[in-house]
Amino acid sequence: MDVNLSIDEQEMWERRKQRLETLIGANPSQQQHDPARRSQNMDPLLYLAAKEGDVDKFIKALEDHCAREGVSLPVTLEQLSPSGNTLLHVVAGTDDILRALIDFVPDHLISRENSSGETPLHIAARAGKAGKAGAVELLFSRANPRVCDISRNSPLHEAVRNRHYDVIRQLTSKDPYLLFLVNREGKTPGGVAVETGDLNVLKLLLEVLLAVLPEVSPEVSPEAPVWSETGFVGITGLCVHHKMIKFLLDLDMLTEMWNKMPVLLLLIDEEKRNPLHLAAYTNYLDGVKFMIEKLPLSALKQDREGYLPIHVACEMDHVRIVEELQQLWPDPTEFRDGRGENILHVSVRYGCISTVRYILKSPQFAHLINARNIHFKTPLHLVTLHWQPSVLLLLARDGRVDLKMVDADNMTALDVAEEGIEEIDAPLRKRLTRIILASAGTPRSRELVIIERSSQSLKRKRKPPALDRLKEERDTRMLVATLVAGMTFASSIQVPGGYNSSDRDAGIAILLHKAMYNVFVMCNCIAMYSSIIALVILLWTQIDDPYVLQDALSKSRLTLLVALAAMLLAFMAGVYVSVTKLAWLAIVVLVLGSVALFIILSFYLLLYIPLGSKHPLVRRFTDLIIVVGISMSGSSRTANGDAGLSRIRAKSMPVGPLHELPPFRFG
Template identity: 25%
Template sequence: MKESLTHPDEWKQLLRRPNLHEDTSLHHAIRGGHKLVVELLIKEDPELCDITNAVHESPLYLAVHQRHSEIIDSILKVLPSPISYKGPKGLTALHAAVIRTTKRKLEIAHVTSPEVIKEGDDMGWTPLHYAACFGNVKAVKLFLQHNTSVAYVLDKEGASALHIAAFRGHVPIIDLLVTSCPDAWDIINTKEQTALHAAVIGRRANVVQHILRKPNLEDLINEKDTDGNTALHLAAVHKRYAIARRLALDKRVNRFATNKDHLTAFDIFFARNNTANRENSESMKSIFDSQLLVAVFIATVTFAATFTMPGGYNDDGPNQGMATLADKVAFKAFVIFNTIAFCFSTQALFLRYDTSFLSDQEKMEYAMSVGSSIQLAILGMLLAFASGTYVVLTRTSGLGIVPYVVIGILVVDYVIGEQKSWLIQDSSLPIILKGFISLQ
């Protein structure tokens, strides 16, 4: 055995021998974070740094992914020997350096060729795309210092780093890109959309505001995509009303521009608004129908309870026909609560009787009134149930108070839920119309 390992190439073959996952001894040492072992292996066979495993992980990529800064240093010292930057899914060590947080992530670019800086992953994203996405200003600066042409590289959907930065709302990254490459404003994706389009779709009002403050960008502001939509059109399509208002108020924006369907942004807004109104009308009808059903149910139940009193009636004597438990406090409470439930459910029926002649606003107000009446009717019915249960369980008072306890818990839970719903309710209303004042 010893004799078979006397030749240097045989030692190298042993060091390079892969396991079932095609990991070499160097891959194992990096995963374990064993810096001294890594240095020893690289010293014996520097070409180990150029071998990838079954999932295309190179030693350098693995070291960056594992955040082993000292091991990264040891691997980079191997230059100019062959070093692979490859990683899974088309990623490189430079991608991982941007995605993962390592002390040496930026220094990797200093030893990276311009071609590696421009190399895209399976989505076509270069390291600059990722840096723009995460708002990594230092990485963007370094990439642009090495190779400004990377700013023009498009991913598989035609998006540049500028599109990504605009969509994510990173204004400092946008400034860096257009300062190094002023004509980057003209980059369009596969849908012929500019960075302004991307900002609108991403709901980035800060980016839209920033772009509108730039001089000499009239062509960009009114640029149309493959559907003929300008940024203002997309703001209306995607219901970005605050952005639409800001765009419409800018004098450079062509508010009369039409898309391929011959629609202006104003047309799109009102078409959507009318659709929403129809949907609201249908929703209002559904609400009224539900309220009517509940009101009829409560009125029926409480009306029937009036003639089927708890405990029954006296069959003879001077009190014949009177409720046997009429002198009980709980029975009197039952009668009061049952009456309240019946009256408020009946009131809800009267309020619901005819709303066809009302406007949408008046229907909403009526729906709220009907809802309030039904809420009080439901509460009265619950309390009548609890009182009726208690009055027939006088001798077992412990069991008789159970309905009160349960109803109390339900009421408290409902009140808390209502308060939460008010806190999270969005009361903002679309204000796009203000941006179209000059159209009148």
């Protein structure tokens, strides 16, 4: 706003102030017994007039309100809206009304907080009311700019978030300390600037930082010491915690930071992670290349738990990042974390198929395949321990993997699998893990076998599922078996084509000499008898013994499956023999029935084929079935996350919704 006002404008402002002054001069006794002191609710009409922004209309509404309610201006200024806003909060987003009213507002209302903890200065900064006679300038001279709302956001946070450059300049020029206030999310205004993605805001804040921190040298070497998180790291907030995500997605911001204040790219967070850790985490290849070029030694910096950036890339299955980072050191065995694990250990732990495949195909990583961590566990032990059948299939079929190696507990990978399967009805991915190890020829530890044979007390009897679950499965199977028996009995009475009614062949099926009719009869009988046998076996489950129930369910499975398959064939044969004179329809019936039978038999193979066979030809076939089983079990990278991704989420802080990245947490 131009401060060089004309004489007419000056007179107009004087008249406005005089009108407001008359509202102060109420009878003192009236002020003492003012009814408004018993009701602090703001007049809705006055609220609307303030929101409109017309200063003359607002003053008129104020005069009408004071006259109608018999209250004075000071009392009116104390009234609150439902969200705890005073009139000063409401008019903070306008310049003219605030300019007219500011001289009549007592000091305690200047920094009064609403229900969200916001002062009028927060609202003015968010609205971008800059200028020499703007709302920010008028409020700043009397307000405490360091007051934060319930989210611990300062007025500068609001100005930065809304990209109001002039307001940012005003606030930082008057109080540079605002740059270092941290909100509840751990962000300073600089961190908020990074998240906005506005390069101009970042440049502006960097200029202010350089001005208020002259001791920061614009030149920095990779060996320069990184200040502690209680020093520069804590007060800038530009690179600490998890707020580098968005600036890492913008190469221009990285370049600007390097040019203006390169020390920012050397900072670490409370977990001792540097920007390269996060670039690897977010799969930001351009950012990784940039930082490798500028600060190559940052790739060799470990976080608090010993993770290098390459470990982070392996954990997240970012192969291209691994390719870039592994070139920085000639010997990949040097890439070890705090547990003594190499990049293959980390990859198999978190089920990263692409990274594991890349490592196995690269000759320079051959000596990592059977390497041990501090607990003497090889990658084969770890992939078994974390139940990653999809990755285990890659390792177990690699001839370089030593299946006989034991860990510190003298256990092979198969021993680890046996130890981890505690239930009889274990999850499919656990059983697949054991099957893959057995089919690869993984032996048991000789020492453990001798101990188990010599001491029966050491044998571990696997626990059956819960009794309620077994009863539910029993009830389901009995219902299915009963339905099959009923349907096959009904179809044996109402046979396709019907019966002869002549005296000589009375009661004989008309289609008796048709081949497909014979198939119908045989399959119908098989389905009937198999379902009844299954029902008889399931009668033993009336005993409330989980081991008996489990055994009965196991024995009834095959007969029930045979009954279902036979019923399918009986139906197909019965329909076929009825429509055999219409060739195309008969062919369609056969094709549909054959497809259904093939699907059913494929699932039966998963249950009964000897997947543990060591024969090469059988293994080639069973590997395909195992892959199907893996897809059915959900044993992908997300399934792995039981241990891995939950650990990432454990101590994380939320990030903005723009990219919906998972929280940044390692170790």
